[in-house]
Amino acid sequence: MSSIGTGYDLSVTTFSPDGRVFQIEYAAKAVDNSGTVIGIKCKDGIVLGVEKLITSKMMLPGSNRRIHSVHRHSGMAVAGLAADGRQIVARAKSEATSYESTYGEAIPVKELAQRVANYVHLCTLYWWLRPFGCGVILGGYDRDGPQLYMVEPSGISYRYFGAAIGKGKQAAKTEVEKLKLSEMTCREGIIEVAKIIYKVHDEGKDKAFELEMSWVCEESKRQHEKVPEVLLEEAKVAARLALEEMDAD
Amino acid sequence: MDLSLNDEHSMGTTIIGVTYDGGVVLGADSRTSTGMYVANRASDKITQLTDNVYVCRSGSAADSQIVSDYVRYFLHQHTIQLGQPATVKVAANLVRLVAYNNKNMLQTGLIVGGWDKYEGGKIYGIPLGGTIVEQPFAIGGSGSSYLYGFFDQAWKEGMTKDEAEQLVVKAVSLAIARDGASGGVVRTVIINADGVTRNFYPGDSLQLWHEELEPQNSLLDILNTPSPEPMNF
Numbered sequence: 001m002s003s004i005g006t007g008y009d010l011s012v013t014t015f016s017p018d019g020r021v022f023q024i025e026y027a028a029k030a031v032d033n034s035g036t037v038i039g040i041k042c043k044d045g046i047v048l049g050v051e052k053l054i055t056s057k058m059m060l061p062g063s064n065r066r067i068h069s070v071h072r073h074s075g076m077a078v079a080g081l082a083a084d085g086r087q088i089v090a091r092a093k094s095e096a097t098s099y100e101s102t103y104g105e106a107i108p109v110k111e112l113a114q115r116v117a118n119y120v121h122l123c124t125l126y127w128w129l130r131p132f133g134c135g136v137i138l139g140g141y142d143r144d145g146p147q148l149y150m151v152e153p154s155g156i157s158y159r160y161f162g163a164a165i166g167k168g169k170q171a172a173k174t175e176v177e178k179l180k181l182s183e184m185t186c187r188e189g190i191i192e193v194a195k196i197i198y199k200v201h202d203e204g205k206d207k208a209f210e211l212e213m214s215w216v217c218e219e220s221k222r223q224h225e226k227v228p229e230v231l232l233e234e235a236k237v238a239a240r241l242a243l244e245e246m247d248a249d
Numbered sequence: 250m251d252l253s254l255n256d257e258h259s260m261g262t263t264i265i266g267v268t269y270d271g272g273v274v275l276g277a278d279s280r281t282s283t284g285m286y287v288a289n290r291a292s293d294k295i296t297q298l299t300d301n302v303y304v305c306r307s308g309s310a311a312d313s314q315i316v317s318d319y320v321r322y323f324l325h326q327h328t329i330q331l332g333q334p335a336t337v338k339v340a341a342n343l344v345r346l347v348a349y350n351n352k353n354m355l356q357t358g359l360i361v362g363g364w365d366k367y368e369g370g371k372i373y374g375i376p377l378g379g380t381i382v383e384q385p386f387a388i389g390g391s392g393s394s395y396l397y398g399f400f401d402q403a404w405k406e407g408m409t410k411d412e413a414e415q416l417v418v419k420a421v422s423l424a425i426a427r428d429g430a431s432g433g434v435v436r437t438v439i440i441n442a443d444g445v446t447r448n449f450y451p452g453d454s455l456q457l458w459h460e461e462l463e464p465q466n467s468l469l470d471i472l473n474t475p476s477p478e479p480m481n482f
Contacts, residue, residue: 111330
């Protein structure tokens with residue numbers, strides 16, 4: 001799994017003798033150290049959720065957004081180095097508007113994911129650039145229905161039913177696999193995502209966290225938006241309840 | 250009499266695109282003129298952009314050909330990138346971009362028509378200057394001036410494929426009768442979910458309109474021809 005690549009890990013343009021590029025693997029570690037990010041594809045849309053770790057009591061709630069709208073119909077949740085994430089979001093927004101200017105229609109989510117992945121990969125090809133230290137979960141709703149993609153620092157991009165990155169990704173993935181996503185609506189999905197994030201949050205190691213969620217579904221008229229306050233509160237209450245029940249056992 | 254044989258090739262033209270319940274019908278005449286001389290009396294003004302999208306060309310022959318060539322090239326790349334056929338809207342937008350960005354140099358009016366699985370049959374008119382307008386039917390070229398009133402009266406929503414094609418053939422034929430820069434044969438292209446069908450109507454198979462005399466073998470036959478009949482629908 002993890003090993004020190006002495007001598008072969010100084011540059012992203014160097015392969016190790018066993019065929020690995022260590023700089024990219026180290027970039028992935030930066031993502032693993034960040035708060036958990038989850039995305040799920042329900043039958044009528046996508047739900048994205050972020051465990052936003054609060055580093056200081058002085059921070060204003062609602063600031064330092066981790067979920068961004070890339071276009072009317074799609075949004076991105078970032079994990080890892082926040083500043084790197086901002087660059088990727090900016091690039092995705094620019095790709096989306098330039099596609100629409102040229103082709104006269106909203107960029108298909110698949111195409112957007114490919115362009116973001118290409119851009120991330122670009123930065124793994126030159127010695128004078130460092131790889132992006134962040135992973136991205138991209139969710140959107142176009143004429144082919146709702147779609148969820150994940151882009152890693154290596155530039156790999158796959159389409160998923162459910163995806164998780166960050167600290168609690170292993171536990172989160174296990175929980176997501178238990179869900180029957182093809183029968184779930186986004187309303188139900190919001191509750192489930194909140195429950196999972198509360199569950200994988202490590203009270204011991206990290207202190208407070210803020211839950212940030214967004215969706216794009218039939219209910220939101222296929223636009224990417226923050227989950228409405230009312231529903232967000234409902235989800236938080238349900239998640240806390242589920243946690244207490246678990247603890248009571 | 251000056252035939253201006255060294256003028257630029259121009260397609261005076263009548264071009265038409267019509268949507269029907271399930272697809273589109275594109276139609277055009279076949280005359281290409283250089284000044285007063287008919288350079289090509291059987292040209293094909295309906296050009297393919299992709300498997301499912303065609304364009305009717307009018308105005309300068311060279312300009313419209315070059316625009317079609319560029320758009321065909323861009324669309325091909327787009328199809329490969331996307332992994333599925335391009336939509337009619339995308340094709341029309343690419344035509345519009347070329348027409349608008351080069352408006353000072355080009356003189357061509359185009360009608361883009363086709364079928365895709367998301368929107369069905371669609372027609373887009375792209376006149377001089379590079380505006381793009383989605384319409385249930387579009388007419389263009391010098392011969393179209395004579396068809397505005399005709400379409401106001403004869404066009405209706407939800408026609409069948411045969412009704413739409415007959416409407417197009419009739420309209421082109423009426424325009425040919427009145428417009429000196431249109432003539433020759435009528436070509437149609439029908440595009441729908443099942444694919445593409447090309448049809449050809451030779452000039453002499455077209456109905457004769459008001460005041461057009463019957464063909465005569467001898468001047469003496471004038472004495473025997475009946476008076477022309479009033480126009481029927």
